[in-house]
Amino acid sequence: xxxxxxxxxxxxxxxxxxxxxxRAQAIRFKDDNAIIKTLDYAIDAxxxxxxxxxxxxxxxxxxxxxxxxxxYKDFKIYPCMPxxxxxxxxVTELGYVDTLKQYIPGNLFTTLLKGGKAVLSKDFIAIxxxxxxxxxxxxxxxxxxxxxxxxxxxxxxxxxGMKDILLGFxxxxxxxxxxEAGFITMNMPKLLAVLEEGGVENPIICTSIxxxxxxxxxxxxxxxxxxxxxxxxxxxMQVLAGGAIPSKEAIEYVCNLPNIESILFGASSKAHxxxxxxxxxxxxxxxxI
Amino acid sequence: MxxxxxxGAGKMGISHLSILGAHPKVKVVxxxxxxxxxxxxxxxxxxxxxxxxxxxMILETRPDAVFVAVPxxxxxxxxxxxxxxxxxVFVEKPFCxxxxxxxxxxxxxxxxxxxxxxxxxxxxxxxxxxxKRLLDANSLGKIFHFQGESYGPVVxxxxxxxxxxxxxxxxxxxxxxxxxxxxxxxxTLAPITSVSGSILKPxxxxxxxxxxxxxxxLSDDLTGVLxxxxxxxxxxxxxxxxxxxxxxxxxxxxxxxxKVYFKDDNTPEGYTKGWNIKYVTDLTDKVxxxxxxxxxxxxxxxxxxxxxxxxxxxxxxFQTAWLTDKAIDLIxxxxx
Numbered sequence: 001x002x003x004x005x006x007x008x009x010x011x012x013x014x015x016x017x018x019x020x021x022x023r024a025q026a027i028r029f030k031d032d033n034a035i036i037k038t039l040d041y042a043i044d045a046x047x048x049x050x051x052x053x054x055x056x057x058x059x060x061x062x063x064x065x066x067x068x069x070x071x072y073k074d075f076k077i078y079p080c081m082p083x084x085x086x087x088x089x090x091v092t093e094l095g096y097v098d099t100l101k102q103y104i105p106g107n108l109f110t111t112l113l114k115g116g117k118a119v120l121s122k123d124f125i126a127i128x129x130x131x132x133x134x135x136x137x138x139x140x141x142x143x144x145x146x147x148x149x150x151x152x153x154x155x156x157x158x159x160x161g162m163k164d165i166l167l168g169f170x171x172x173x174x175x176x177x178x179x180e181a182g183f184i185t186m187n188m189p190k191l192l193a194v195l196e197e198g199g200v201e202n203p204i205i206c207t208s209i210x211x212x213x214x215x216x217x218x219x220x221x222x223x224x225x226x227x228x229x230x231x232x233x234x235x236x237m238q239v240l241a242g243g244a245i246p247s248k249e250a251i252e253y254v255c256n257l258p259n260i261e262s263i264l265f266g267a268s269s270k271a272h273x274x275x276x277x278x279x280x281x282x283x284x285x286x287x288x289i
Numbered sequence: 290m291x292x293x294x295x296x297g298a299g300k301m302g303i304s305h306l307s308i309l310g311a312h313p314k315v316k317v318v319x320x321x322x323x324x325x326x327x328x329x330x331x332x333x334x335x336x337x338x339x340x341x342x343x344x345x346m347i348l349e350t351r352p353d354a355v356f357v358a359v360p361x362x363x364x365x366x367x368x369x370x371x372x373x374x375x376x377x378v379f380v381e382k383p384f385c386x387x388x389x390x391x392x393x394x395x396x397x398x399x400x401x402x403x404x405x406x407x408x409x410x411x412x413x414x415x416x417x418x419x420x421k422r423l424l425d426a427n428s429l430g431k432i433f434h435f436q437g438e439s440y441g442p443v444v445x446x447x448x449x450x451x452x453x454x455x456x457x458x459x460x461x462x463x464x465x466x467x468x469x470x471x472x473x474x475x476x477t478l479a480p481i482t483s484v485s486g487s488i489l490k491p492x493x494x495x496x497x498x499x500x501x502x503x504x505x506x507l508s509d510d511l512t513g514v515l516x517x518x519x520x521x522x523x524x525x526x527x528x529x530x531x532x533x534x535x536x537x538x539x540x541x542x543x544x545x546x547x548k549v550y551f552k553d554d555n556t557p558e559g560y561t562k563g564w565n566i567k568y569v570t571d572l573t574d575k576v577x578x579x580x581x582x583x584x585x586x587x588x589x590x591x592x593x594x595x596x597x598x599x600x601x602x603x604x605x606x607f608q609t610a611w612l613t614d615k616a617i618d619l620i621x622x623x624x625x
Contacts, residue, residue: 017570019530085526124334157307159308159310159311160307161335218577242568242570
C-alpha cells in the first residue's frame, strides 16, 4: 500500500464534528467536476490511491477515470463497502428480504428464492458474495488492489460474533478479485484477535489512530501495545481526531508509531492537501535519519 | 455475568445485540424475532440461541434483563409481561403509544424495584450533556426562548407500507423522530406542560405526518418552538439541534458541535466572552466497544451498570420517557 491514501468523506458531507460543515461540503461538491478537480490536486501532490465508499456518485468518478487512461495510469482505488446508509434506508423501507431483492441482480435473486427463503438464510455467505459483486460493478477496469469492509459492518459482525462472515469476506475478495481484503474498524485490538484466530496472517486494518485516543475503543494504550507487539498492516485514519489536534502534532504522533503502513486523510482544498502531504513526508524523513 | 435477552432484532435490535455481544459483563442468553430469516441467519452464524416465541425464550433462558426493540405498538404489553416476571427492562423509544399505556408500567417497575430505561441515546451524547450542564448552572441568565429542531432523510418519496407509515403501529414523524428532540427539551430545559398549537404535516406519507411544527410551553413557563421534518433530503443523516437564548448569551448544540456565546466576561470555567466552539471529540466519554456512536454504547453500559447496582437508575427512566409520551399526546391534541 502507498504511504498516503486520499479519503472521500469531504465529498459526501461526512463530517464527524460539524453538521454545519457537512452541509457546506454537500454544496461545495454538488458537481462531480468539483470532486475530480480535488482528486487531481491530490494526484499533483503525489497521492496515487483514492480510498472511497461505494456511494452511487463514485460510479461517475470511475467513468471519468476510465475515459482518461493515460492521466490515471498509476491511479488506484480502494473501494470500501457497503455504503451502509443505502442499505439501512432500504431495510427501514422495504424490510430485509426486499432489500436483498433490490440489490442482488434479478435472475440471481430468483434462483435463490427458488429454494424458498430458507436458502437465503442457510447460505448467507453466498448472499454476501453476490452483494460484493454488485458493489464492485462500478469499478470494472479500474485497479482495486485492496477492497475494504466498512467499519459499521465489520464492527456489527464483530459484536454479533459472526466470525465466519468476516472471514468469508476476506477469502472471497482474495479469490474473486485477486485483491487483498481490508477491514475498517473502530475496535482494532478486538478485531485483530478474531482475524488471527481465523487464520488471517498479517491482516490489513484501517482504524482510528490519533494522539487523543478518539474512537480508539478500549483506550489508546491497548492500541499502542497492539501496534508494538502484533503483526498487522495498519492504515491510520482520523489522525486529526476530527480536527481536535493541530495537523503537525497529529502527524508526528502517527509517523512515530510502528506498523502504520499508510495514513488516510481527506481534504477539500489544494492548500490543505499539500500541507498534509508535506507534513507526512517531513516526519517520515526525520524518522529515517 | 449479567444474563440478557433481546426481543426484536430489526435495525435497532441488531445494533443493541452487537453492543451487548461485545460487552464484557454481559452474556446474551437469547434472541427472539418473528422473522425466520433473521433467526436462521443469527442461529447459524452467531453464538446466540435464537427463538421465535419470546415466552419460550424467557422460560428457558431466565434472563436478568431484556432489551425490547419491537414496533412501539407492542411495547406496553411486552414490558408489562417482563416486569411481572421481575425482569429488568430496556425498551426502545418512544416508550408507549399513549401516556395512558405507560403510566402503570412506571408503578410496576417501582413496585418490583426493577431497573427501567428507554433508548433516548442523545442523553449520552457529549455535546448535549454539556448543554445540560451549562443550563443547570444557569450560565445563560434568564432564558427567554428555545428552539428544538430535527431534520433528516427518512421518508423522501412515496413509500409502500411499513409499520413506520401506520399510526396504529406507532409510525409517523412525531413518535418516531420528533420524540428525540422533545425528550431532549424535557431533559435539558424542563418538561413540556402545554402546547398552544401544532401543525402535523404529511408530505409523502398518506396516513402519518412527515413534519411537526409546534409552539411549546414548559413547566417553568419558558416558551419555544419545535420544528421537525423527516422528509428533508438536504441532510445526509438525522441532525438534531437545540438552541437556547438567554439574557447572558446563547447556546446552539447538535450532536457533534456545541456553540456557546457569552455577552460578557462572567462565564463558566473553560469559556470566554464571545463565541466558544466545542466538539463532541472533546466532550465524549470513551467506550470499550464502538459501533455507531459512543452514545449507543454508553446507554447500554449505563443500563448494565444500573442492573449491577454500580450506578443509580436515573437517566432515561420510564418516568422521564413517559413525560415525553405525554408531550407527544399534547402535540397531537393541539393539532386537531
